[in-house]
Amino acid sequence: MKMTIVFILAFSLIRYQSSDTIAKRVTFEDSKYSIKDGLDILKFDSVLHTGWYFISEIQTGYKRKEIKSGKSFDINPVPIITVENFQKSTLLHEKDCWAIIIQLDMIGAQSLYAGMQKTKGKQIAFILDDKLVRIQAADDPQFAHLNPDTDPRLYGQVLTFPCNSFSSEELKNYSRILNREI
Numbered sequence: 001m002k003m004t005i006v007f008i009l010a011f012s013l014i015r016y017q018s019s020d021t022i023a024k025r026v027t028f029e030d031s032k033y034s035i036k037d038g039l040d041i042l043k044f045d046s047v048l049h050t051g052w053y054f055i056s057e058i059q060t061g062y063k064r065k066e067i068k069s070g071k072s073f074d075i076n077p078v079p080i081i082t083v084e085n086f087q088k089s090t091l092l093h094e095k096d097c098w099a100i101i102i103q104l105d106m107i108g109a110q111s112l113y114a115g116m117q118k119t120k121g122k123q124i125a126f127i128l129d130d131k132l133v134r135i136q137a138a139d140d141p142q143f144a145h146l147n148p149d150t151d152p153r154l155y156g157q158v159l160t161f162p163c164n165s166f167s168s169e170e171l172k173n174y175s176r177i178l179n180r181e182i
Contacts, residue, residue: 048075048127050181051082052112055123055135064125064132068166073132075125080115081108087156089178091171098168100161100175104146109156113146126160129177134161 048062054076062075085108092099104112115124119138126134136143142162145154161171 046077047130048077049079049082049130050128050178051079051085051126052115052136053077053079053125053127054115054119055125064127066132066135073125073135075127075132080124081111083178083181084108085111086178086182089160089175089182091175093168097163098161098166098171099159099163100171100178102158102160102178104156104158106156109146112144112158113148116144116146128174133174134165 046062048064056074056076058074060074060076062077063072064075065072081104085105087103087105090101090103092101116138122138123135124138125132126136142159144158145151146156146158161174166174
């Protein structure tokens with residue numbers, strides 16, 4: 001009985017493989033449908049959630065314009081970290097300096113640290129409410145305190161919006177959005 005079932009399954013597979021459906025299947029080797037040549041199939045451009053993302057050197061279908069410069073960047077849709085890794089957001093104000101610091105949880109700090117190591121010499125993007133708000137050099141020493149040897153009181157702090165990078169009104173608005181999402 002077992003042998004009969006095995007024979008029937010094997011025969012079915014052989015018959016299926018030799019049918020005309022193989023000729024109708026689309027493969028990525030077909031130049032007509034190649035991802036590299038025809039990115040029109042990737043124009044789904046979905047929502048990017050608040051967090052840090054890698055900037056891609058190739059087209060991804062997730063193109064965003066930076067708010068300040070208007071320059072467009074392709075964003076890798078897989079986040080480094082998202083708002084789920086944010087513990088709190090603090091709007092700092094001292095004299096004429098306004099800034100926002102985000103405190104990350106342990107997993108977020110480790111993930112961002114690994115992402116920064118992967119992209120040394122390159123830039124990463126901060127997406128807020130599906131908008132590209134800021135581009136950051138991944139290896140800027142003032143950006144984040146994520147090295148495991150960092151003072152525990154500072155570990156996990158990310159200078160998301162440095163002093164005077166945006167107006168006080170913009171930063172207050174960004175702070176409200178962040179605090180709603182956290």
